[in-house]
Amino acid sequence: xxxxxxxxxxxxxxxxxxxxxxxxxxTHPFEVCAGAILVQNTTWTNAERAVERLRAAxxxxxxVIATTDLNRLEDLVRPSGQFRQKARKLLAFAATCLAAGGxxxxxxxxxxxxxxxxxxxxxxxxxxxxxxxxxxxxxxxxVVDAYTMRTFRRLGVGPSSDTYEQWxxxxxxxxxxxxxxxxxxxxxxxxxxxxxxxxRLCRKRQPRCGDCLVRPNCRYANEETGPxxxxxRFRY
DNA sequence: ACCCAGGGTCATA
DNA sequence: TATGACCATGGG
Numbered sequence: 376x377x378x379x380x381x382x383x384x385x386x387x388x389x390x391x392x393x394x395x396x397x398x399x400x401x402t403h404p405f406e407v408c409a410g411a412i413l414v415q416n417t418t419w420t421n422a423e424r425a426v427e428r429l430r431a432a433x434x435x436x437x438x439v440i441a442t443t444d445l446n447r448l449e450d451l452v453r454p455s456g457q458f459r460q461k462a463r464k465l466l467a468f469a470a471t472c473l474a475a476g477g478x479x480x481x482x483x484x485x486x487x488x489x490x491x492x493x494x495x496x497x498x499x500x501x502x503x504x505x506x507x508x509x510x511x512x513x514x515x516x517x518v519v520d521a522y523t524m525r526t527f528r529r530l531g532v533g534p535s536s537d538t539y540e541q542w543x544x545x546x547x548x549x550x551x552x553x554x555x556x557x558x559x560x561x562x563x564x565x566x567x568x569x570x571x572x573x574x575r576l577c578r579k580r581q582p583r584c585g586d587c588l589v590r591p592n593c594r595y596a597n598e599e600t601g602p603x604x605x606x607x608r609f610r611y
Numbered sequence: 612a613c614c615c616a617g618g619g620t621c622a623t624a
Numbered sequence: 625t626a627t628g629a630c631c632a633t634g635g636g
Contacts, residue, residue, distance in 0.1 A: 415618040421634060422617090456633040460619085500619050520617045570617065579615085580636095 377549035379592065383530060384556050386588045387568040391575070396567040397423070404511040405478055406435050411506040412464050412498065413455040424454035425461075437472035440465050464498030471496045482512040489514070501539045509566065515559040517546040518566045522573035529577060531594030 397419065398407050409429060414422035428451045429435050434443055443451075448462040455461055471492055475481035481492065489512060493504035501519075508516040519542040527533045534545035546565075550556035556565050576583045584596040591597075 411617095414616095416616065416631085417618090417633070418616050418635075424634090454633065456616085457618095457631045458633080460631055464619085498619065502618065506617085518617090522617055573617085 376551060376553055377532070379530075379532060380527075380546075380549040381553055381556060382592070383589055384550070384565055384568065387565075387572050390588055391568050391571040394571050394575075396571070398510045398567075402510075403435065404482055405437065405472075406430075407511040408468060408478075408507050409435060409465060411503050411510070412468060413452060413461055415457070415461070415464075415503060417456045422455045425452040425458075428452070428454065437469040437478055440469035441473060460498070467497040468499065486512075486514045486516065490516075505543070509559070509563050513559050513563075515557075515562055517543050517562045519543050519546070520566075520570075522570050522577075523566070525579065526569055526573050526577045529582075529593060529595035530589065 398410070406426060410422055410426050413425045426435070432451055434440055434448075434451060440448070445462060445466070448465060449458050452458050452461045452465065472478045472481050475484065475492065481489065484492070486508060490504055490508055493499050493507055494501065499507075505516050505518045508514040509518050519539055523546075524533070524542060532549075534541040547557070547562075550561060550565065553561070555561055576587050582595075584590050584593070587593070587596065589596075
């Protein structure tokens with residue numbers, strides 16, 4: 376276990392614990408999967424528009440997706456950007472579902488096999504696969520994304536080697552066996568908090584270090600040539 | 612009028 | 625295996 380990392384997560388809980396996260400446990404698994412694909416390299420607001428359009432069309436379902444005309448699908452997911460690619464990615468994921476005997480069967484597979492099948496699906500890479508494992512299948516899998524790497528790099532901690540797998544293993548080792556942050560629920564909670572934190576305070580540009588409880592322990596916030604930190608006028 | 616966002620694929624060397 | 629082009633909408 377890595378105490379500074381655990382303390383960091385506790386601080387995130389204090390700052391963002393009351394915020395709502397767009398994938399609560401009752402979100403339908405297919406909606407989570409579609410969202411994970413549609414949010415690739417875009418903002419959540421754009422992805423959410425596409426999800427709502429799919430919902431309105433009754434297309435948050437692998438069978439419906441698989442039987443929907445490609446042009447129609449492209450039109451539905453247009454607001455998420457890269458709509459031609461993403462329409463094909465949804466089709467490919469729907470095919471993976473059907474090949475497994477349905478979404479429920481796919482998500483019931485053992486984690487290694489589930490991850491293998493997701494990664495073998497065109498359009499699904501490590502991050503999207505782990506997002507689905509964690510939030511749709513409820514597995515003990517850490518999601519590594521741009522937010523995760525940015526916040527931990529700024530904090531001044533991280534794996535020695537800068538690959539996706541190294542970050543993932545480092546995170547898992549950093550929290551285990553802490554009951555609150557390890558395990559499936561812990562991994563999901565930690566990632567959700569990191570995303571909220573990176574969006575609201577630890578932003579790429581104009582980070583609001585002045586509002587951040589972690590500031591005393593953050594390398595980035597205390598650099599001599601300091602980042603442009605705003606002064607605190609933000610309440611928790 | 613820029614610039615970039617919670618990636619992934621493909622071509623090239 | 626490493627790097628870069630490409631995808632494309634919407635918000636700052």
